[in-house]
Every structure is written in structure tokens, then in C-alpha cells.
Amino acid sequence: xxxxxxxxxxxxxxxxxxxxxxxxxxxxxxxxxxxxxxxxxxxxxxxxxxxxxxxxxxxxxxxxxxxxxxxxxxxxxxxxxxxxxxxxxxxxxxxxxxxxxxxxxxxxxxxxxxxxxxxxxxxxxxxxxxxxxxxxxxxxxxxxxxxxxxx
Amino acid sequence: xxxxxxxxxxxxxxxxxxxxxxxxxxxxxxxxxxxxxxxxxxxxxxxxxxxxxxxxxxxxxxxxxxxxxxxxxxxxxxxxxxxxxxxxxxxxxxxxxxxxxxxxxxxxxxxxxxxxxxxxxxxxxxxxxxxxxxxxxxxxxxxxxxxxxxx
Numbered sequence: 001x002x003x004x005x006x007x008x009x010x011x012x013x014x015x016x017x018x019x020x021x022x023x024x025x026x027x028x029x030x031x032x033x034x035x036x037x038x039x040x041x042x043x044x045x046x047x048x049x050x051x052x053x054x055x056x057x058x059x060x061x062x063x064x065x066x067x068x069x070x071x072x073x074x075x076x077x078x079x080x081x082x083x084x085x086x087x088x089x090x091x092x093x094x095x096x097x098x099x100x101x102x103x104x105x106x107x108x109x110x111x112x113x114x115x116x117x118x119x120x121x122x123x124x125x126x127x128x129x130x131x132x133x134x135x136x137x138x139x140x141x142x143x144x145x146x147x148x149x150x151x
Numbered sequence: 152x153x154x155x156x157x158x159x160x161x162x163x164x165x166x167x168x169x170x171x172x173x174x175x176x177x178x179x180x181x182x183x184x185x186x187x188x189x190x191x192x193x194x195x196x197x198x199x200x201x202x203x204x205x206x207x208x209x210x211x212x213x214x215x216x217x218x219x220x221x222x223x224x225x226x227x228x229x230x231x232x233x234x235x236x237x238x239x240x241x242x243x244x245x246x247x248x249x250x251x252x253x254x255x256x257x258x259x260x261x262x263x264x265x266x267x268x269x270x271x272x273x274x275x276x277x278x279x280x281x282x283x284x285x286x287x288x289x290x291x292x293x294x295x296x297x298x299x300x301x302x
Contacts, residue, residue, distance in 0.1 A: 004187035007263035009197055013252025014182045014245060018175045020256060024166075031165045035295045036155035046160055086255055088290045092247035092277035094165060100244065101164025104237055105171060112158035114298050115279070122283035124293050126243035128266070129280060132273035136285075139239045142275050144186045147265050 005146040017093075020064050025049060026057050027097070030087065033067065034094055035113065038080035066090070096126035156297040168244075171215050176200060177208045178248070181238065184218065185245055186264065189231035217241070247277035 102111035253262035
């Protein structure tokens with residue numbers, strides 16, 4: 001068996017992220033905001049989600065500062081939901097989920113949405129990139145280490 | 152409001168990926184396999200998950216060909232669980248969840264595990280990379296387009 005970095009599961013960053021995201025609905029709400037849907041009715045109609053369920057998910061994502069509310073109409077007060085820096089940092093997760101579905105779960109079309117680099121118009125994909133080499137790195141080229149442990 | 156690529160939510164590749172993954176337990180099982188835990192008892196003990204729940208999650212992941220069983224002992228027959236190509240392609244998702252938790256939900260240590268590039272020993276991170284420019288691209292530098300639609 002390969003070396004396995006023993007660690008306290010309660011400290012796991014994957015588990016803690018999933019705790020914040022909460023459930024599948026939250027991730028689908030974030031997908032819609034990433035794609036440009038910012039208003040309650042737009043997201044609600046698109047997802048076909050119950051209004052009270054959507055309201056609870058949005059409230060939770062705002063409390064965790066993944067989304068922020070912005071006033072876009074004063075009388076009556078109406079709000080849009082936008083990604084914070086913290087929310088934008090979920091981009092690789094959302095893109096990774098999308099491209100995996102495009103590859104393994106989509107119809108022949110290859111999935112309904114493409115994310116493009118504005119500067120050149122080519123597709124963007126989620127990869128693991130080495131901070132030093134700036135190259136995409138496959139799972140076989142990586143090793144998991146316990147942080148601050150001797151190798 | 153920015154342009155929003157209208158699409159059928161039932162065709163969404165993010166939603167379809169989440170359907171395959173099923174739930175939080177499945178993602179935590181995959182995390183353990185990515186980190187090098189391949190045997191039932193090892194994963195069960197680490198996650199503190201009920202044996203029947205773990206068995207059901209492993210069965211589902213094998214049925215979806217995300218994991219494969221490999222015989223490592225003949226008498227009695229015992230199996231290890233390994234990632235298939237399809238499973239390995241979830242690397243950016245798992246790494247993205249981990250680094251977000253490291254940044255926003257971890258203790259001062261910055262999270263218990265680091266993923267390193269074997270060739271140089273530097274950390275690996277999940278990014279959105281342009282297929283043509285091979286550069287990491289921020290969310291603001293991307294645009295979501297409906298596939299095969301005029302812009």
C-alpha cells in the first residue's frame with residue numbers, strides 16, 4: 001500500500017468545505033450565480049426549487065460570506081446575490097464538477113455550457129497545477145503529505 | 152445583468168456529476184482513496200462511518216466505474232478499492248474542495264494535508280486553466296457560453 005498521510009478526519013478541509021456548502025441545492029445555486037443568475041426569481045424558476053428551500057440556501061451562503069446581497073432597487077428594496085472573493089474561489093470546484101459531467105454524464109452534445117477565456121475565446125478547464133512549474137499535473141504525478149511532517 | 156446562458160437544468164453537467172457522487176459520504180470515501188486508503192477496514196476506521204453505509208457507497212462508486220475492486224488476497228478473497236481513469240478525473244474537484252477548506256475553514260495550521268508535485272516537491276493547486284494559453288484564469292476572465300450557440 002502507498003504511504004497514507006494519517007490525519008484527524010474532523011480537521012479535513014474537504015469535509016469542512018462540504019459542511020459549508022451544505023447540500024446539492026447549495027452547489028446548484030452557486031452554479032447559477034457563477035453563470036450569471038443573480039436574482040431570487042431567476043434562480044428559483046431555473047432550478048424549479050421551492051421558494052422556502054431557496055431562501056434558506058441563500059441565507060446560509062450569505063451567512064458564510066460565500067454570497068453577498070446587493071441592493072438593486074430601493075422601492076421596494078430588492079437584492080441581487082453576488083459571489084464574494086470567498087465564493088469566487090470555489091471556481092475550480094464548480095468547473096471541475098461541470099467538466100466531469102460533460103465527459104462522463106452528458107448527452108452527445110457534451111454538456112450545455114462552455115466556460116471560455118474572454119481574452120482568447122478558448123475553453124477553460126479545471127486542472128491541478130504545480131505552483132512552481134505552472135504545469136498541469138496528473139494524479140499519478142502527485143503525492144499527499146501530512147503538513148509540517150518529515151517525509 | 153450579464154448574459155446568462157439559458158439551458159435545461161436537467162442537462163446540467165454539475166447536477167449530473169452530483170447525482171453520480173450521491174452525497175457527502177461518497178466524496179469523503181473518494182478523498183480517502185485519493186490519499187491512499189484502499190481497504191474497507193482502513194476507510195471505515197478513518198471515517199468512523201457505519202459499515203453498511205460504507206458498503207453501499209463503495210458499491211455505488213464501483214457501479215458507476217469511479218472505483219474498481221482489485222483482489223489482493225485469494226483465501227479468503229479480499230479486495231482493495233482503486234480509482235479508475237474516470238475516478239482520477241475527479242482530482243480537480245477533490246483538490247478544489249481541499250484548498251478552499253484550507254483557506255477558509257481550517258485551523259491556523261492551514262489544513263492537515265498538502266498535495267505535492269512529485270517531480271519538484273512544490274504544492275499543487277486546483278485552478279481554471281485556459282486550454283490554449285495554458286494560464287490560470289480567474290472567474291472575471293471567463294465567460295459562460297451556451298455550447299454551439301452563436302455569441
